[in-house]
Amino acid sequence: MYVCICKGITEKQIQEAVTSRNSNNPKEILKALGIGSDCGTCVEDAVKTLLDHSARSPIEMKDGSNNS
Numbered sequence: 001m002y003v004c005i006c007k008g009i010t011e012k013q014i015q016e017a018v019t020s021r022n023s024n025n026p027k028e029i030l031k032a033l034g035i036g037s038d039c040g041t042c043v044e045d046a047v048k049t050l051l052d053h054s055a056r057s058p059i060e061m062k063d064g065s066n067n068s
């Protein structure tokens, strides 16, 4: 599902960015993907998606130690 229509960014791309960059810093992730750089209406949903993903798969546990 698209989160940022202007840039064509999906929920999955946001989740992958959080994991691959080992960061859940909204500013960093949004800037890296270009989210919110056009109309800006997607920022709230993008941050929500990002934080929700981080809460479900904590960054520290991405090395296969997540048994949940």
Ligand code: FES
Pocket (backbone or CB within 6 Å): 003, 004, 005, 006, 007, 035, 036, 037, 038, 039, 040, 041, 042, 043
């Ligand atoms: S929908 Fe993301 S900048 Fe417009």
